[in-house]
Amino acid sequence: xxxxxxxxxxxxxxxxxxxxxxxxxxxxxxxxxxxxxxxxxxxxxxxxxxxxxxxxxxxxxxxxxxxxxxxxxxxxxxxxxxxxxxxxxxxxxxxxxxxxxxxxxxxxxxxxxxxxxxxxxxxxxxxxxxxxxxxxxxxxxxxxxxxxxxxxxxx
Numbered sequence: 048x049x050x051x052x053x054x055x056x057x058x059x060x061x062x063x064x065x066x067x068x069x070x071x072x073x074x075x076x077x078x079x080x081x082x083x084x085x086x087x088x089x090x091x092x093x094x095x096x097x098x099x100x101x102x103x104x105x106x107x108x109x110x111x112x113x114x115x116x117x118x119x120x121x122x123x124x125x126x127x128x129x130x131x132x133x134x135x136x137x138x139x140x141x142x143x144x145x146x147x148x149x150x151x152x153x154x155x156x157x158x159x160x161x162x163x164x165x166x167x168x169x170x171x172x173x174x175x176x177x178x179x180x181x182x183x184x185x186x187x188x189x190x191x192x193x194x195x196x197x198x199x200x201x202x
Contacts, residue, residue, distance in 0.1 A: 068174065083192055087113060091108075093199070104122075125143070140164075166182075175197065
């Protein structure tokens with residue numbers, strides 16, 4: 048009886064994981080569809096994602112706008128906290144599912160000032176568009192940015 052319950056639970060978990068979208072691929076920013084607010088648009092921004100549930104590796108390459116920036120972040124979608132450096136700041140972050148979207152919550156310590164980020168990534172348009180809506184909280188006020196990426200290559 049216990050074995051049957053365990054088997055059913057394992058199958059339910061596998062089916063739930065299979066229902067989640069796969070963000071893998073190479074993406075290019077569509078600046079004309081993005082809402083960047085006061086942030087200058089980069090001259091180029093590509094994002095490569097390797098997603099094999101629960102592993103999620105995001106590599107960003109930005110040029111222009113606020114300067115050239117390259118970063119790689121290694122998440123798991125089970126909410127496990129990771130730590131990394133971004134522009135000299137220590138960042139703690141965790142990724143979790145919210146329906147078909149991924150929520151990434153981050154806090155950066157920038158010289159004693161805490162900046163919070165809440166990202167919601169979702170696929171639309173037959174998985175050809177990646178939307179990354181970011182809410183940034185700072186002691187000076189909040190800011191919302193939405194990056195719209197077009198798929199360049201599929202996994």
